[in-house]
Amino acid sequence: MAARLHALAIRTSTPEASLTFWEDLLGWSRQGAELDPGQEGAFRLVFEASHEPRQGLNQIHVHLTSNSAPQAATVVRARELGATHLDVGQAPEEDHVVLADPDGNEFCVIEEGNSWLAGTGFLGELACDGTREVGVFWSEAIGWPLVWDEDGETAISPPGGGVKIAWGGPPLNERHGRSRMYVVLVADDLDAEVERLVHLGAAVVERREGEIGMTDPDGNEFRLRQQVF
Template sequence: MPSALVSVVVDAVEPERLARFWGGLLGRDVREDEDGIWVVSPESRSGTKQFALDFQPSDEPRRGPNQVHFHVTSTSRDDMEARIAAALELGGQHIDVGQTPDEGHVVLADPEGNEFCVIEPGNTYLADTDLLGELACDGSRACGEFWSEALGWPLVWDEGDETAIQSPAGGAKVAWGGPPVAPKLGKNRIHLDIAPPVGADQQLEVERLIGLGARRHDIGQDGSDSGIDWVVMADPDGNEFCLLTPR
């Protein structure tokens, strides 16, 4: 069986503040343990548990727009306006990324400048998703194909260089917009944590992912530290992700 998407990890200067923002905006509980501060997984509209958001402390400086940003859905014009107002009240702000006035979505940033969009009601592409409707990524078609195989999620959009995948159980989509891809400026602030199923061999999964186009990746982790139970890898576009121990 392929690995599962466990969490989307967000590096943060103030993890607790950022977790409270996203927990408040998405209506999810926030919990803290020895592994981080979590905006916990809800059930999808289909009744399947979704991935968590994991906020980790980092003093890495922001070097430009993120390679990944969130799309938050809305069910009506009033709901969209309420979602925007909630984001602003929680510490978000409007930002300009070159969007035009006739575009239906609204571009905002969270308290640490991470871009996200509130999507207008009636968007058919995200109609079968949840409140957190999509992870929109800079990336190539090869990257979308890799993640489809890595997670066992089928391609639900495949037009030109644009791809998107979604769990067979439903929930948020993950999409890659194709070229031009913004240059990667250091370690990504947002990355995926995945894990093989219980009873699987982590090393065999590493080898499988390498066969699909991934590679091991050095971000300065100390491989001699026996407490490390994850393997840092990079996808075909060079984006970091972590393969955890089976769970």
């Protein structure tokens, strides 16, 4: 069986504040340092304390939809919880609103009626910096089919829908140290899954008991962990 997407891990200098912010904004249940979406989403959010300075834009950021609540209401609520407006060079005519969480991580609130995220949950998409090669890799790695593959841009979604992960294609943003966010996968047989992922284009960078540190074809960090029942 292929590896399964378990979580998006977020390195933060303010783990408690970040956890509380996203718990209140998303309405997900808190389990230690994790937020569990229940039936609403395909993965958890995990918050990891880090003292590394934040530099530049993240390789991954979250898109929140306005499918079940007005965009303006979500922006107001996020601001009340501690978010701030962020200028990342967006044009005045763009309909989405860019905000930053209490630790400075950017996220977007997408406008009502956006057809691309129709049918997705409140956390509708992970928007990623990456090449077509890496989108194809992740489709094969976790078994989510490609739902977009044009002009170097790719996107995947689980067979039942509900969320998307998308890669914008080149040019890629400049990297500044370790990524603030990385994907966590789980598997029943670590050795077999490592071999499969390496065959798909991943590389092993670190081995620990019950966990393998790896990179995808673009050099993005991810972790593969033993499934715990």
